[in-house]
Amino acid sequence: MTDPKEGSIVIIGSGLIGRSWAMVFASGGFKVRLYDIVKEQVTAALQDIRKQMEELQKSGMLRGNLSSEEQISLISGFTELKLALEGAIFIQECVPENLELKLKIFSDIDRYVNDSAIISSSTSCLSPTKMFNGLRHVKNCIVAHPVNPPYYVPLVELVPHPQTEQVTVEKTYTLMKKIGQSPVKLMKETDGFVLNRLQYAVISEAWRLVQDGVISPRDVDTVMSEGLGMRYAFLGPLETAHLNAEGFKSYCERYGEGIRRVLATFGPVPTFSGEVAEKIDQAFWEEQTDKPDQLKTRREWRDACLSHLAKLKKETKKN
Ligand code: NAI
Structure with a gap:
């Protein structure tokens, strides 16, 4: 106390x-x-x-x-x-x-x-x-x-x-x-700070993939929750790369060219309005149930998951 x-x-x-x-x-x-x-x-x-x-x-x-x-x-x-x-x-x-x-x-x-x-x-x-x-x-x-x-x-x-x-x-x-x-x-201020800059980069590409008809809104979220997110709850993108090769420099040597090629295909900043917004919104409402209740139930589920994850992270924290 x-x-x-x-x-x-x-x-x-x-x-x-x-x-x-x-x-x-x-x-x-x-x-x-x-x-x-x-x-x-x-x-x-x-x-x-x-x-x-x-x-x-x-x-x-x-x-x-x-x-x-x-x-x-x-x-x-x-x-x-x-x-x-x-x-x-x-x-x-x-x-x-x-x-x-x-x-x-x-x-x-x-x-x-x-x-x-x-x-x-x-x-x-x-x-x-x-x-x-x-x-x-x-x-x-x-x-x-x-x-x-x-x-x-x-x-x-x-x-x-x-x-x-x-x-x-x-x-x-x-x-x-x-x-x-x-x-x-943060050593100095930058617009959006760091978390939102990273988050916006991910949201933008998720938007473009849905817009270009590559994947459905729910499936793009599954890519995060069942794929990238599994690691990101414990490691950031830089250490993930470090471990995926013989260190970060080795990762850059092996994959740098491919990463640059893919990045060059990224589209412009999304408008965040119109048809794509409509499509994504539709995808996340369950049919025939009360909308405010749906959000409340899902948020409670999210908080319970986060609470369990916090406990797990505490147990697995490295010294
Ligand atoms: P909120 O709308 O839930 O709460 C704001 C509270 O401030 C209300 O209780 C209101 O009565 C009170 N208030 C309004 N004028 C006031 C005044 N002059 N003096 C004292 N109290 C006053 O807002 P929320 O979501 O809690 O956001 C608060 C801040 O936290 C914002 O700057 C937001 O950007 C930031 N934030 C919000 C996050 C979110 O997901 N909601 C996440 C991270 C940061």
Whole structure:
């Protein structure tokens, strides 16, 4: 457990990502203050967190060493920003992906926090430069981009503003490790950060293969889930290549020319609209069942799979 003197983690925005972060920090024994401008949202979030944690405990999937009751007692709700920020050591912003909104919230936070608190954003694709420019505490600002749902998928991309101090990066890195996440450090900002750049490359080629009539939407997904994805849950593309030959250089010598030839056939950036979007959308709805229920059921299944995978990865982690 954290020494109460260490202060609190403050989550700004109690939606999907804010709730999940609150659970992750509480699982690491941290006191969490969950703030939202909408009072009902905070109440709903606290109820939802309780329900989720109790279910996770029952199924043996609760993270951390504390019981669900102990973790729940670490989280409190706030609707006044200044009050929520008192004694904050780390602030994780989780408001909707809107630059104006984020600028406003960061300027408010900047006024109330002490000089050592770290101000972190969950943004998926807004640049640190755009969000943090001109803030008094810019050296303490960073992006800590989680993957949905952070409770089950541990990766966090740490992206600095050009004026972010290295100590902010290191402290955030250590904190993320402490709560069981897997942080990676980007040396500088780039549009889409790294996860989405890789993800967009895959989505684009999946789109083009469907568009060109090479494969069906469901089968292209099977290529990932039953093929590439089996390895990618444990190894990245570079080490996969390293192991598929006598090291990475040997892989390049053996396969480099073929890779270049195939890559040269890749088409332009897709439009992400029209007939192909329609075709892919159609392929993933089951007939004759309620649409919102389908998504809910499938998401619950996804989370259960991810939770089992997380357990497996923990068991197989190399020393
Ligand atoms: P959400 O819409 O579920 O939740 C946003 C919450 O912020 C709501 O509870 C809302 O009441 C609250 N809010 C709005 N204005 C506020 C303000 N001025 N002060 C305090 N609270 C305010 O959004 P979600 O999905 O949780 O996304 C939050 C952030 O996380 C976004 O920047 C998003 O890009 C990022 N993110 C989202 C992922 C996802 O898959 N949903 C994955 C990774 C990052």
